[in-house]
Amino acid sequence: MKKGLVVWICGLAGSGKSTIAREVRNKLSLYQDNVIYLDGDELREILGNFDYDRDSRIEMAKKRALMANFLAQQGMIVLVSTISLFNEIYTFNRALMNSYCEIFVDCDFEELLKRDQKNLYSNAINKKIINVVGVDIPFDIPQADLVVHNNKQEALQNNVAMIIETIQSRI
Incomplete structure (x- = not known):
């Protein structure tokens, strides 16, 4: 059986987590048949509609983690994009x-703030x-295995390459 792995991609809303995770999945899937995003x-829609307060976010994140771990134990490389900070x-x-x-x-x-298409930050500030x-809601910066900086669009491919290299070193 292939070795599974959970790749927890976290960051604030609008940081580019989903875009990065999708691109990592697309590239990894070219040579790995066990990648899921x-x-x-x-x-959140599948596991239940939880509130967005801190405690509800933590409860939801634990459910995500349990699901991801379940899949990884079956040999999947599981990419999870989530705030969960x-x-x-x-x-x-x-x-x-x-x-x-x-x-x-x-x-x-x-x-x-520039990327705030849903006016999430502006509405919260106001x-x-x-x-x-x-x-x-204050957040905690993780002591992550890898930190990618995603302030510019041209950083995407470099960030994806760094993440794939990190994943390859783990599987």
């Missing part, structure tokens, strides 16, 4: 998973909405 938003999650994941790789997608807040990680 679990998008945070899509998985809390020490409780990093600790939970490291205790749960034998084969785990944490990637932090770092992006300047000014850039996140107090129109609450429970936005990075605005009214």
